[in-house]
Amino acid sequence: MNRLTGAAVEKDFLSRVIEESGQNLLACLQCGKCSGGCPISSDEVAGPRRLIAEILYGNKRQALEDPTWWYCVACGTCMTRCPVEINMYRVATALAEMAEEEKVPPSEPDIHLFEELFLKSVEKYGRANELKVVMNFNLRTHHPFKDMGVGMTLMRKGAINPGEFLKGGRAGERVARIFSRISSKAQRKGTGE
Amino acid sequence: MKVSYYPGCSLESTGKSYDHSTREVCGALGVELQEVTDWVCCGSSAGLKMNRFVSTALSGVNLALLEKEEPGEVVAPCPFCYRRLASAQEEMRQDPKLKGEVEEVIDAELVGSLKIHNLVTFLREKVGLEAIGAKLKKPLAGLKVVPYYGCFMVKPQQVTGCGDTENPTSMDEILAALGAEVLDWDFKTECCGAGLSLSKTDKAVELSGRLIREAAFRGADAIVVACQLCQANLDVRQGQVGKEDNKQYDLPVIYFTQLMGLAFGLAPAALGLNHHLVDPVALLQKKGLIG
Ligand code: SF4
């Protein structure tokens, strides 16, 4: 049960989401057109309208633990149909960054793991090594043979090349440097410098 | 005509046949694709979700490289790369502070005036139906297709500039110009499950399943796509959807560039038509489109 306490952080939360996402959630009419068209809304995943309500009420904890923004595939349907053009995948990013900053455990660990592995691959090689990301994900989620039959067939057909597992990337160093500059910049910001 | 080319990571790997068929088709149309040197990953959905600044900076690297090249415009076949590139340029135009921070991190200055095209719009608008029709050697007569656009090339229209996000027609028009029978259907821009394919496979099966069932219901021979992620989801998850329904759908999921190449009389192997899980070759043979 999430109960508002009236603490200042709850009030700050809304303005921070608005500022960091660049989306004026105060204009939301709660009409639900976004959730109606959102592909990931379901019985278990409430969808964008409900997520906005949580943010508007200052229910920070609930919003940061809401699976909606983890599931969001950035399809852009909500913004396209919204009468006030709110872009929810920008809100998803703002919440993901805040949740990470505040060390809120991911409500969807599998999605989190996949995104992390993907970004690590980009940081290391400069380009994503998709096959390695898939393999690492399956190993880490203890389903090493998931989609194995499919993978073998695609390899036999020449659609994927097992040599790709070994591939490095020329762009690697340059991109790794960018990642490290960004993280030291974020640390400076965090310590108030 | 010369244009910069940004293939993106997937087109070097799981989407190779999209890359190959794009190069073949552009070659046949006299479009010179100049692959941008040392391009980097756009961060994909992971970058966009987890860290806005990383995502914008990665596209910033690519924009800076592209601005140095002579064509001044770029075409990206991957709809996600396309949208991210276009959006990053626009975000930085609107927010000079963000632009300054990106420039500092990537050690380059950005002008912000690049023309950025997705492949479908580029071929439909810049190359045009007339030039495409002029290359037609083997009309795709008797081939019933549903064109599937997916999300990222089309939505949100504030980023893509797409005129009709519910019913885009550019790919329909290209396919019709090649002689294919383009069927009407409602799911042109419904989601296939996108990046959830691996982390939430059930969701991807559910969403791809809707598309596959509807395409079959409409009587399509094949689903035509312009995105390697859509291709993978609809192709790879088709078996699971079939299992749920106790039948085999057997609906090949073909890149529109592969069909263009075929209609231009290019060799099927050069187009990667043998790379898909649900085999399009048998269907195309049956229709007399492959010898
Ligand atoms: S469509 Fe827009 S206004 Fe309506 S509930 Fe969703 S975000 Fe709010």
Ligand code: SF4
């Ligand atoms: S962008 Fe995200 S929240 Fe919006 S409709 Fe798509 S999946 Fe749903």
